[in-house]
Every structure is written in structure tokens, then in C-alpha cells.
Amino acid sequence: MNHEIATGLVFLGYMVGVFGLAILSNRLLQSKSFLAEYFLGSRGLGVWALAFTFAATSASGGSFTGYPSLVYTYGWVVALWIASYMIVPPVTMGLLGKRLNQVARRAGAITIPDVIRERFASPGLGLLASGVIVFFTLTNLIAQFKAGGIILNVLLEGTPGYRDSIVPWVEGTGMLSPLLAISGTDTGYVIGLLLFSFTVVVYTAYGGFRAVVWTDVMQGIVMGVGVLLLIPFTMAAVGGLGTATREIAERPPRLVVGLAARDNAIEYRGLTPADVMVEHRLAPAEGPEIDAPAVDVAEDDQGRVRVSVTLPRGRGDEPGATARQVVEAVGASPEASRWVVAEVPILESYPGLAGAGTAPLTEDPNHLRPGSDLVFGPGLKQRGRGAGDPFHPIGMAISFFFMWAISGAGQPGTMVRLMAFKDSKTLRYALFTVTIYFGCIYLPIIFLFTAAQQVIHPAELTAGSDQIMPQLASRVAPWWLAGILIAAPFAAVMSTVDSFLLLISSAVVRDIVQRSINPDLSEKSVKVISYTTTAVSGVLVTLMALNPPRFLQDFIVMTGAGFAATFLAPIALGIYWKRMTRLGAWLAMLGGFLATVVLFAPVMLGRPLAAIGVSWRTEEINLFGLHPLLWGLVASFGLGILGSLVGPRPPEALIRRYFSRPERAGLDDAMPSGR
Amino acid sequence: MADPDDDPVYLDSRREALVILLAWLACMIWTVSYCYVNGYTRHDRVAGEVSALVPDLGRFDRTPDSLGTPFGLGIPDWALWGIVVPWVACVGFSAWLCFAYMKDDPEPMDRGEDEHMVDPARGA
Numbered sequence A: 001m002n003h004e005i006a007t008g009l010v011f012l013g014y015m016v017g018v019f020g021l022a023i024l025s026n027r028l029l030q031s032k033s034f035l036a037e038y039f040l041g042s043r044g045l046g047v048w049a050l051a052f053t054f055a056a057t058s059a060s061g062g063s064f065t066g067y068p069s070l071v072y073t074y075g076w077v078v079a080l081w082i083a084s085y086m087i088v089p090p091v092t093m094g095l096l097g098k099r100l101n102q103v104a105r106r107a108g109a110i111t112i113p114d115v116i117r118e119r120f121a122s123p124g125l126g127l128l129a130s131g132v133i134v135f136f137t138l139t140n141l142i143a144q145f146k147a148g149g150i151i152l153n154v155l156l157e158g159t160p161g162y163r164d165s166i167v168p169w170v171e172g173t174g175m176l177s178p179l180l181a182i183s184g185t186d187t188g189y190v191i192g193l194l195l196f197s198f199t200v201v202v203y204t205a206y207g208g209f210r211a212v213v214w215t216d217v218m219q220g221i222v223m224g225v226g227v228l229l230l231i232p233f234t235m236a237a238v239g240g241l242g243t244a245t246r247e248i249a250e251r252p253p254r255l256v257v258g259l260a261a262r263d264n265a266i267e268y269r270g271l272t273p274a275d276v277m278v279e280h281r282l283a284p285a286e287g288p289e290i291d292a293p294a295v296d297v298a299e300d301d302q303g304r305v306r307v308s309v310t311l312p313r314g315r316g317d318e319p320g321a322t323a324r325q326v327v328e329a330v331g332a333s334p335e336a337s338r339w340v341v342a343e344v345p346i347l348e349s350y351p352g353l354a355g356a357g358t359a360p361l362t363e364d365p366n367h368l369r370p371g372s373d374l375v376f377g378p379g380l381k382q383r384g385r386g387a388g389d390p391f392h393p394i395g396m397a398i399s400f401f402f403m404w405a406i407s408g409a410g411q412p413g414t415m416v417r418l419m420a421f422k423d424s425k426t427l428r429y430a431l432f433t434v435t436i437y438f439g440c441i442y443l444p445i446i447f448l449f450t451a452a453q454q455v456i457h458p459a460e461l462t463a464g465s466d467q468i469m470p471q472l473a474s475r476v477a478p479w480w481l482a483g484i485l486i487a488a489p490f491a492a493v494m495s496t497v498d499s500f501l502l503l504i505s506s507a508v509v510r511d512i513v514q515r516s517i518n519p520d521l522s523e524k525s526v527k528v529i530s531y532t533t534t535a536v537s538g539v540l541v542t543l544m545a546l547n548p549p550r551f552l553q554d555f556i557v558m559t560g561a562g563f564a565a566t567f568l569a570p571i572a573l574g575i576y577w578k579r580m581t582r583l584g585a586w587l588a589m590l591g592g593f594l595a596t597v598v599l600f601a602p603v604m605l606g607r608p609l610a611a612i613g614v615s616w617r618t619e620e621i622n623l624f625g626l627h628p629l630l631w632g633l634v635a636s637f638g639l640g641i642l643g644s645l646v647g648p649r650p651p652e653a654l655i656r657r658y659f660s661r662p663e664r665a666g667l668d669d670a671m672p673s674g675r
Numbered sequence B: 001m002a003d004p005d006d007d008p009v010y011l012d013s014r015r016e017a018l019v020i021l022l023a024w025l026a027c028m029i030w031t032v033s034y035c036y037v038n039g040y041t042r043h044d045r046v047a048g049e050v051s052a053l054v055p056d057l058g059r060f061d062r063t064p065d066s067l068g069t070p071f072g073l074g075i076p077d078w079a080l081w082g083i084v085v086p087w088v089a090c091v092g093f094s095a096w097l098c099f100a101y102m103k104d105d106p107e108p109m110d111r112g113e114d115e116h117m118v119d120p121a122r123g124a
Helices: A003-030 A034-043 A047-058 A066-074 A077-086 A088-094 A097-107 A112-119 A123-157 A162-173 A177-183 A187-238 A241-249 A323-332 A394-409 A412-418 A424-454 A465-476 A479-517 A523-546 A552-576 A582-599 A601-611 A628-646 A652-659 B008-039 B077-101
Strands: A254-257 A266-270 A276-282 A294-299 A305-311 A340-343
Touching: A003 A034, A003 A187, A003 A479, A034 A187, A034 A479, A034 A523, A047 A088, A047 A187, A047 A412, A047 A424, A047 A479, A066 A077, A066 A424, A066 A465, A077 A088, A077 A394, A077 A424, A077 B008, A077 B077, A088 A097, A088 A394, A088 A424, A088 B008, A088 B077, A097 A112, A097 A412, A097 A424, A097 A552, A097 A652, A097 B008, A112 A123, A112 A412, A112 A479, A112 A552, A123 A162, A123 A187, A123 A479, A123 A523, A123 A552, A123 A582, A162 A187, A177 A187, A177 A523, A187 A241, A187 A424, A187 A465, A187 A479, A187 A523, A241 A424, A254 A276, A266 A276, A266 A323, A294 A323, A305 A323, A323 A340, A394 A412, A394 A552, A394 A628, A394 B008, A412 A479, A412 A552, A424 A465, A424 B077, A465 A479, A479 A523, A552 A582, A552 A601, A552 A628, A552 B008, A582 A601, A582 A628, B008 B077
Parallel strands: A276 A305
Antiparallel strands: A254 A266, A266 A340, A294 A305
């Protein structure tokens, strides 16, 4: 059986599982108190459910696309980038878990805005929290839906008959014409996006929190088992990790430009340990015409050798030369061939590769990387204006300990799961389970994809290095395992999206409609509004994802940082510090939110400004080389503490309610749970 | 100082949170500093960034010849001692935390029907 059919079968089985779990969950929903069950699973999560919903929600599509791609591109230094995952489970689950669960129970809270509103006795704070959740979640969801659409499109493209029969049939009927007009992309992406949206919206809206948790368990197991099984196959293919690491380290400097599938891939090999930069650029339109690639070699102001290849203009902005012509021009230049050898790579998968395709361009000068850059830090960026800049300087290494661990503890989607477990024994066992799970996923991915350098040549990744996991699986694993691993990124995106969808609808239904507009809604009305809000949120995000901005990955990072900077301080200080006041909470939330948004302003405004001719940076502002998240946390905690200390103490009744023993807290109905 | 009326869940959770924060800090300090000193080929000092605050570490710059992969595991020495070993230690810490240190505390029942809570501003 080939991998395409296997992927189709795995995907089909997966869909049946997802919808089956949604139906079961909905049946349970009919027999319980609606809101608490729909948004919080009636606080009844057991060990496996809590562990896997936590793990699967944390592991977004990036864990199976972006992260393996980073390891493949930058090598061992990515181990330091992800290292804080060693302590992520204790921090994200143990730091707030037990106490947040208790406060939520005492408050009768089923959402994070609920907790904030109750703890500080401030409906205004609750509304602010809901507003921030809706703002950041919508932004994040557009990116996740886009990723889901792309992944599903790639999955379906390999399925027999899809590209030849289904897509032309859909195009022929014209049923997607309005959507295609909005999106301006190909039919495959729109079909992928619609299928993805339909699946995730239906099972989330219909099954609620419990369906999300159950599918998370299924997805978590599939992903974990898939990665672990891939290890022996990969290690057998490369002759062991030791061989792979040593061969990479001894590899001469190399740079690959272009893609094999377009027959335009060129591989440069360095002949010197000195830094060599290579750039391919089009001849300026206003300059003298050239009819062959021109090679120029110079030293730049930092003492690096720069090999510049100027390509003649063809039709439009296309280069009017082939990859082979560039290789020959570089080889014929005595100056250039002192520093580099250029050749069309010899690839097992593309034996007919001749270099007859259009010569590739580079946006900015690219750096030839010695193999040692893949074994030691700090690694080099290959693209962008910072070519030659380190991938992971020390400031970023520190920042990522905050980014993954501390920021993870401040995500509302994470916190809400801590309000849902049954008892503290469940928390303890789940925490340990997640520790083992993350150790079994994130460490092996480093071993797998540094070794993947020996199995797959960069020029073979025709859809970009994000495809490295399915490519590796297809190359070394049997069909059934490849099927699972090709479907894994899709499962990972779904398990993140479903949680975010519920987060949005709980903020709207519980915190805005029920708390602020009409507290006397009947259960039937609440049900209708809940189902409708989840579905409408999904449809809205789908429409926005039809034509999303290009720079959404930056938005994902911004929303993660923004959530943590806005919510961690008021929640952590609110549950552990009696002196934390309403004013402190206002200042903490606003300070964290604004600091993040201001430092990320270039990400949001840089390109729109460029479109109207105003030049500004497009990367976030890293003061002193530290990520905006750190400054957001400093602002949030600093202002929260200051604001609390300058104002009057919080009311005694409020402190008693959340900090005193049950018999002193004024909780008439307080008693141990489950007893 | 703890108030005798303080809830035991609050006190236990606070103590456990402190231990977890200390463990996180220890991991960050060990891992980042060990990997930076022993795993980086260059220790560039960039004006205006954190790297400018650390002393000149050029003597630690690595070359491919110095690569070691202890115990035949194929993991570079700096990654093994700076990341993999601490990761295994963290699993041990997590086991100790979950099965020896964290207390099981009784949780209060939900305060009535969750979705019918009174207005908190009045309820408080």
C-alpha cells in the first residue's frame, strides 16, 4: 500500500473517531447542568483526560511542523530553544493548578473572566478579561485555521482522484466562486479550509468541552506513539545518532538555493572556513541589459566574502537564466571558485535533475553554513535581513525559558483546564503523566530531525521544511506509520483550535451575555446561544482565514505573549496574595496588555505602513535582546503589586471568602468534593 | 506569617508553587549558562543586548574537533549535560513533587449551580 492511500485511510478513521466522540459527549451533555458541562466538563476530568487535553492543547500544529522544521534547519541548538519543556509540566500545571481549582470552585466560576470578576468583585474586570480573550483568540484562530486549511490541502492532494477529479469538478460547478474571489488563492486551499472548519466547528459546537477533551486524548496518543515509533526506523536509516551527529559536524560549509521539483536547485559548497555570503538578484530594470549571469566577488565591511550573482531579466520579474547557467558562471569565475563550488545537487529522488529550471532568486544574502553550525550554538539565520545573525543568542535563550514555561502558565486555555479536574490526586498523577509525555515527544524530535539531515537533502523539501516530518516518515517508515505521522499535524492543529473556539464562546456566552446582558436566561436559551456562538465564531474565523495577512506566525507569538502578560499576574497574585486589590488587577491587566501590544506594534503596523510608503521595522521590539513577553510580565507584575500597595486593602469579606478555611469563609455549602 | 484561619489548600499550594518556581529558576540558570559557555562556537558581545553584560567568553569558543558525544549516545557533550541530563533530573523532580511532596487537599464543592451564580459584586 502506498503512503497516499494510507494517509487517506488514517484520516478517514480519525474523522470517524472525532465525530463519534462528539456524539457521545453530546449525549452526556443532555444529562448534566448545561453550562458547567459544555464549557468545563462539570469539573470531572480524570487523570488521562486532564493529562492528554493539557498536552494536546499545548502541542499545536507547530509541534509537528514548525518545531521539526527548526531542528532540521538549525540543528542541535534548537534543543536549547525547547529546553524549558523539561520543567513546563510542573510550572504550567503545578504553579497555579490546585489553588486555581479551589478558587474557581469557591467562586462557582467556569471561565477565567469569571474567576477574575469574582476574586476582585468587579464586573468591569470580568468584561475586560473577556474582551482581551476575544481579541487575542480571534487573531490566533485565523492563523490556526489557515494552518489547518493548508495541512488538509496537502493531505488531500496525495489522495488518488482528489487533484484529478474532485478539484476540477468543484471548479466546474462554480459553487466556490465567491469564496475564491475573496481568497485569491487556489481551489485546493479553499476546499481544505472549508473541510477543516466544518469538522472542527461541528464537533466542538455539538460536543462542547468534553468532546474537545476526548478528541485531545485520542490525538495525544496518536501523536506520541507516532513519534516514538519513528525513532528506530530513522536511526536504522542513518546508522545511529552518533554517526549522524559526527557526519553533520564534519560537513563543509553548504548552502542550498531553490527547489529540486522546479529543477532550479543549486548547491554551494564552501572551500574555506571564512564566512561566505551568496546572493542571487535580478539585474536592475533601469540598468544596462545583460544576457548571462554575471558573478561579482567582494569583501563586505565585516570581512565576509560576498558572492553576488546578477541574473538577466526574462519575462516579467522572472530571471532569464537557468540554474545550470548560474552554476557554470560561478564555476567559470576564478574569483568565485576560490571560495565556493556551485553545482546542481545530485538527489536520489530526482535522478533527472539537470538544472534546466529558472535560476532561483534570494531575497537577501544567504550564509554558507558549516556543519558545525548545526551541532553547536548559536546557529545562523539563513534568510531575512539578519543573514549571518545568530538564531539563538543568549537573550533569546533566557527569553524562551519564560516563553514556554511561564507564558504557558498564563494562557487562559491552560488555566481553564486547571479548573476542570476532579481532585488534587488527579492533578498530581496528570502532572507526572504530562512530564513523561513531553519528554517522550520533544526530546526525540531533536534526535530525529538532526538525523534527518542525513536522510533528506534540503532541495527535496519542495513544500518547504515544514514538511520534514511527513517526508521523513514517508522515506523511512512503513506505510501505516507514515499515514499516522502525516495526519499528526492536522490532529495537533485541531486539538488547539477546538479549545480556542470554546474559549471564545465561553467568554461571549458566560461573561458577556449571561453576566452582563441577561442573567435570567433560561437553560434552553443558554443552550441555543452557546451552540450558535461556537458555530458563528467558527464561520467568522473561516471567512477571515480565506484571505489572511501573510505574517500570521508573528501574530500567534504575539497572542501567546499577550495572554500571559495580561492574565498571569492578576490570577497568580489574586490567588496567592491577600493584598492584591481590584486596582492592582486593573493595572496588571492593562499594563501587561499594552506593553505587549506596543512592543509588537511593528508586527501589526510595519507592513500596512509599508503599503502606504512609510518605512518601519516589521519585527517585534526586543529591548536589550529580550522578548516582549518578559517586558509584558515585568509591567504586569510590577504595576499589579504597586497598584495594590498604594490603594486600600481589599474588603475583609473577600479575603475570607478566598483565603480562609471553609468554615470561616462564609461558604455555607462548603464540603469536601466527592465525599 | 500565616494566619491560623488560613485555608490549608492555600498554604500548601503556595509552598508548592514556591518550590516549583525555584526548580524552574534552577533549570534556567543551569541550562542556559552551561549551554552558552560549553555549546556555543561564538560568544559575540552585542552592544545594547544581554550578551554585552557577560564577560568575554571567547576562550570557550568551540571547534568541530572538540566535539564529544559521551557514552556513545550521539548527543553532543554540551547538549547532554546542559539539556538531556537536567531533563531526566526534572522527570525525577516531577516524580518527587507529585508523589512525595504535593498534598492531597479536600476541595470545596462548587458554590451552588455554576451558571446561576449571583452577581459577585453583590455576593461579596
